[in-house]
Amino acid sequence: MLSRNDNKAQIVYFLLSGAVALAIIILAYLSVRTTLDTKLREELGFLQKSYFYVKPTQTWEYNNSWRQIGNKANHLIYSAYFDNRLDVLDAIIDDATRVPIGSLRIIAILPLRFKDSITCIIRYENFLDEFVSLGRVQSMNEHDEQKYAPYSIQCPLYVKRNSTIIYLPQAVAISYPSNRLSQLSPTFVSISYPRDIEQQFMLSRPILSVCVGPLQQNYTDVLRIAEFIEMYRILGARHFYFYHLKASEDVLRLLNYYQREGIADIFAWNIPAALLPDIHYAGIMAQINDCVYRSMVVDNNRYAAVVDLDEILIPLKHNSLLSFLRQCDEGRTSAYVFRNVFFHKLDSNDTFSLPAHTRNRFLYTQLKVRRTLEILPAHHRTKCIVNTKSIIEMGNHEVWRNAPGYSETILPQTVGLLFHYREQCINCKAQLIVDFTARRFGSLIWDRVDETCAQIFKERGLCPLSDADAAAKNG
Missing domain, CATH: 3.90.550 (Spore Coat Polysaccharide Biosynthesis Protein SpsA; Chain A)
Incomplete structure (x- = not known):
């Protein structure tokens, strides 16, 4: 007949064994998921480079200035950049019809304790808009606990998988519920691209x-x-x-x-x-x-x-x-x-x-x-x-x-x-x-x-x- 101490030892043993088994399963899952994610990004990288990219036909002076967002005096947007790196995307949607070609990196200033969900409004040269919901965003790390802080906002950019020519967007804005004018009359900034778009995948x-x-x-x-x-x-x-x-x-x-x-x-x-x-x-x-x-x-x-x-x-x-x-x-x-x-x-x-x-x-x-x-x-x-x-x-x-x-x-x-x-x-x-x-x-x-x-x-x-x-x- 087992003593009470033996029963406790067996329970502890089974609990530890279960924890170890669960840890192994989680690690195996993460390993498989990481491998699949890496493979997916590599495949998409080859597809990304197969497209022909067309910049908007506007004058490119690459000048920027701080502009107010909607009706909020100290909510500002400065610039946006087309970033073709797929490995910096937080997540990639594995979709049969749409694939990522990179992201738009937006530089802005918002309250440090900003709690709204952000939506990117991506505008094309034909004035068609695409809306990308981002959810909550985080300020940059160094803000000295001031009331306002800089933000680096990433908007993923997706296109149709079977495309051959990609017409890149002209401008981007951000909107959020507490700033209604940012939705009704968005503050757009031009997107900065490489001076020579054909060289964008060349070595730096x-x-x-x-x-x-x-x-x-x-x-x-x-x-x-x-x-x-x-x-x-x-x-x-x-x-x-x-x-x-x-x-x-x-x-x-x-x-x-x-x-x-x-x-x-x-x-x-x-x-x-x-x-x-x-x-x-x-x-x-x-x-x-x-x-x-x-x-x-x-x-x-x-x-x-x-x-x-x-x-x-x-x-x-x-x-x-x-x-x-x-x-x-x-x-x-x-x-x-x-x-x-x-x-x-x-x-x-x-x-x-x-x-x-x-x-x-x-x-x-x-x-x-x-x-x-x-x-x-x-x-x-x-x-x-x-x-x-x-x-x-x-x-x-x-x-x-x-x-x-x-x-x-x-x-x-x-x-x-x-x-x-x-x-x-x-x-x-x-x-x-x-x-x-x-x-x-x-x-x-x-x-x-x-x-x-x-x-x-x-x-x-x-x-x-x-x-x-x-x-x-x-x-």
């Missing part, structure tokens, strides 16, 4: 672009921007994306020069002044993600550096960032993460290597040579170079969501660092060391900045400084 171009945080607070430091652009050009960057909320006429004069030269694109970042106190850093997460998608979709650039104007990514074992990427990128890295060290703008200037003939004589990278000894840990004020094809959601200091099969690489401190030329010290008692690394570019950067400033400001040949930098110049 091995070009390094630079995404710069929004210029605001009436930014005036022209020389800083000239040095920033020319330094990154020396490091291998080919194209720059600037977004300006508020900048001086001299700054815009410089940026327009680079735009005419085909080196930069300039976009208005016209967030309403009333919204600025209620959204984190002028909606920078929306700007970063708009820039990465723009670089990927419109220009087909493989790489994008996501940085601010006071940050330079410095390779320590290669002549340029581009040569580093060409040598080290094996194709499955979503981001190369550069750890941070600080140089302080108010620190004394070292003018030992200042060329006598130089006219623009205040370049941070050449005069500030003392940095913090401490190298901050990964994801703490770090900045990244990303593979644009791998990004679903990009953050200020790290990748929040990447496409399946990609992962980030944190650079060893001997391979590359982020040189951060900060206005004020965070820890003014931090130990400093002398670092002349950036001076190896001095033979080029001094002359390039002088040449650029002479081209734009012919009267004096000098790029204007901000008031703070003019004071620091005498430091």
Whole structure:
């Protein structure tokens, strides 16, 4: 006769056995489902590439501005991009008549606690509309608990399976029940496509672009921007994306020069002044993600550096960032993460290597040579170079969501660092060391900045400084 303890042991044994069996069944189901999903995506990928795509016949200037959604003052929409990646779709409907060819990625601003269900209204050139219900959407990760937050909204785009020619939609809007005017009179934004739609499935171009945080607070430091652009050009960057909320006429004069030269694109970042106190850093997460998608979709650039104007990514074992990427990128890295060290703008200037003939004589990278000894840990004020094809959601200091099969690489401190030329010290008692690394570019950067400033400001040949930098110049 079994004792009570034996009965308990048997019950526990059977329960554990059942739990193990259930776990095995669930894992087997997930494995089969994942295999089938992967196979389905591969099959659809071949079908996707067999279509002939036709862009709407409109003028493509690829300019955007923030526009109000319906009758909600701080509900805004900025841009939309055609994303042909099937592996980033959350789910694929296995339908005998309709197949996905990608998605529309919409950049918007909505309340942080937004609870409505979203519907995408996709408009074609013949003014026929297609409605795609999405349900609830989530804000981007970095919002600092402000009242409003940026959103990256994905609308799947399906077509008839037996099609041969695909006429792509012209514009898209979002609507939701609490904003009735968004349903009655939708706010459409044009969809951005590759400049050459026939090249959309080709390998991305091995070009390094630079995404710069929004210029605001009436930014005036022209020389800083000239040095920033020319330094990154020396490091291998080919194209720059600037977004300006508020900048001086001299700054815009410089940026327009680079735009005419085909080196930069300039976009208005016209967030309403009333919204600025209620959204984190002028909606920078929306700007970063708009820039990465723009670089990927419109220009087909493989790489994008996501940085601010006071940050330079410095390779320590290669002549340029581009040569580093060409040598080290094996194709499955979503981001190369550069750890941070600080140089302080108010620190004394070292003018030992200042060329006598130089006219623009205040370049941070050449005069500030003392940095913090401490190298901050990964994801703490770090900045990244990303593979644009791998990004679903990009953050200020790290990748929040990447496409399946990609992962980030944190650079060893001997391979590359982020040189951060900060206005004020965070820890003014931090130990400093002398670092002349950036001076190896001095033979080029001094002359390039002088040449650029002479081209734009012919009267004096000098790029204007901000008031703070003019004071620091005498430091």
